[in-house]
Amino acid sequence: MQENKEEIKRKSQRETTASPNHFIRKLVSEDLKKVAQGGHLVTRFPPEPNGYLHIGHAKSICLNFELAREFEGRCHMRFDDTNPSSETAEYVSSILEDVRWLGYDWGEHLYNASDQFPPLYDLAIKLIQLELAYVCDLSSEEIFQKRGTLTEPGENSPYRDRSIEENLTLFEQMKAGAFAPGKRVLRAKIDMASSILPMRDPILYRIVDTPHHRTGRDWSIYPMYDFAHCLTDALEGVTHSFCTLEFTDHRPLYDWLLEKLDFHDPPKQTEFARLNLSHTVLSKRILKQLVERGHVSGWDDPRMPTISGLRRRGYTPKSIRDFCEGIGVAKRDSTIQMARLEFSVREHLNSAAPRAMAVLNPLKVIITNYPEASVEKITAINNPEDELQGTREVPFTREIWIEREDFLENPPKKFFRLAPGREVRLRYAYLVTCQNVLKNADGEITEVHCTYDPETRGGNAPDGRRVKGTIHWVSTSHAHDAEIRLFDVLFNVEDPMTSDPNSDFTAHLNPGSVEILKQAKLEPSLMESEGEQTFQFERMGYFIKDRDSTAERSVWNRTVTLRDTWAKTQTKAGRKI
C-alpha cells in the first residue's frame, strides 16, 4: 500500500514534468474558454517545401499537432508554396513522410497556399478597390532606397496614388504576364514612416516566371508570405497561428490585412522561440550547403539534425516527441545542449530496444578447457526492462570474440574486466579466467587463452564467489561480419555560426564526426533484423541497421552510446585504455 502510493506520486510527478504548462498552452486554454460554445482549436504546420525538415521543425510540428489533439481540435498540414523558384515536389514528399513518421496525421486537412491563389487574387483586387493597395513601377533598388532605414522614415512611391481603375488594369496585366519579373509589384498602402518596417507599404505580389511545382505556368504573379500567410490561415479557418520570434514584427501586418479585408474572428498569431541545438546548425540554408558541398552524404546523413537523418541514425519518433515536449516552449532565445536530445533517445531506447551482443573491435579468446566441437545454446534476455520481449538463444563455443578494450595486460586500478590471472563473467555464459596471452612480432596481442569453470553455466558460481566484471562476446564460428559507423557531433563547437565570426562555419566541422569499424562481429540473431529496429548492443550503445547493408554484409549506425561512467572515470584520471 505504502509502496503503491509512492509509485503513484512518482508517476504523477513524472507526468507533470513531461507536460509543462507553457504559455501557449495556457493561452489556448484561455481563448477556448472565451468562446461561449463550440470554441475549438485549429492550428497548422506550414512549411515551405524548399528543404528537408529538421529537429527545429519537429518542435513546431509537435506543438501544433499535440495542442490540437489535447484540445480536441485539428491541425492542418499546409505547404507555404508561394515561391516557385526554390520549391520542389521532392521536398513536398519528404516533408509529408517526415511528419507522418513523427506520428502525426492531418486527416483530410492537407492544404497548399497555391490552392488559394484564385481567392488570394480576388482579395488583392478587393484591397485595390478599398484603395489600400497599388501597383508600383519602382525597381527593387528604388524601392530599397525609398524604404528609409531603421532610424529614418521612408518616402512614398510616386505610384502610390494611382486610381483604382489604373491599379486594377495594371494588376490584371501583371497576372496576364504582360510584364517581366521585377517590373511591377503590388504594394499595400499603409505608412512609409512606420517604425515597423514591414508596414512601410509592403510588397504583396511580385512577378515570377519560374514554373510552380503544382500550378505550373498558370500564374505569373505570386503572393508574398505576409499576404498569403494570414489569409490562408483565415481561409482555412485556423484559429491560432504559431510561428517563431522573427515574425513578431510582422504581426501588425498580419492583423492589418485581416481587418481591412473584413475577416471576422480572425486567426491569432503568437510567436515562440525557435529551437537551437548545440554542436549543430538548424538552418535549411546551411544544411543545404552541407549537402551540396559534400560535407555530408545527403539530407539524411546520420550526422544531420534533419528528421530523416535522425531516423537513419536510429532515433525513434517517440524520443523526438518527448524531447520537444520536454524542452518547453517560451519566448526567450535558447540553445538546448545535444546531451538533452541524447537523453531522450536513451530514455526511450532503454525500455524499447532489444538487446544483442556485438563486438566492435574483436580480440580472439580461446577457452582451452572447453570441448572443441561443442556448441551450447545459451539463453539470453532480450530486454531486462521488458519481460514481454522474452529470451533468445546464443551459440557458445570454444573460440569467441571479445572487445579488445575489455582485455588489458597491465590493468589500472578499478579495471575489472579481463587481465592475466583475472576472472570475468561472459554475459549469460560462464566465468572464465585468463591464463595466457599470445602476441605477434610487433608485440600486439593476438589471442587470449582462458579456462572456464564448467560449474558456472549461466554466469553464477555455485560457491558464491563474486565476479565484478561482465563482458560481452560472440562465438567466432557463428559471428557475422559487419561494418559499424560511429558518429560524433558534426561541429566541434557549441555554436558553429558565431563561435568565430572571422571564419567560415565549415572551419568548425568535426573531422572525427564519423569513424568506421570494418571488423565488427555480430551475434547471429541480429541477421534476422528487419525494418527500422534500433538495438542495444550490450555495453556498447544503440545501433540500427543502415540501408547501405547488402546481403553479404550489414552496416550499422550507432545512434548513441550508453552512459559510460567508466570512460568518464578514465578521462578524469587523464588515462586512456
Added chain:
RNA sequence: UGGGGCGUCGCCAAAUGGUAAGGCAGCGGCCUUUGGAGCCGCCAUUUGUAGGUUCGAGUCCUACCGCCCCAGCCA
C-alpha cells in the same frame, strides 16, 4: 542612437505580490550477470544591475546594462 522581443543554477524551465518547482548536465553513495538501467543524496539565501513602492518583490514602478530580431520582389 527607430521599433519589437527577451534576461531566473553550466543548459532548459516553473513560480494569483506571500518568502525561488522540475528536468538535463555535474558530483557523492547504494545496487547491479550491461561500469547500462534503477535507487538515495548534494547542486540559486537569490532571479542582468541600481534604486523605489510594499508588512512582504523574480513578480509592481524608475533608470541603467546586456542579448536577439527587423531595412528580400525569401519564408
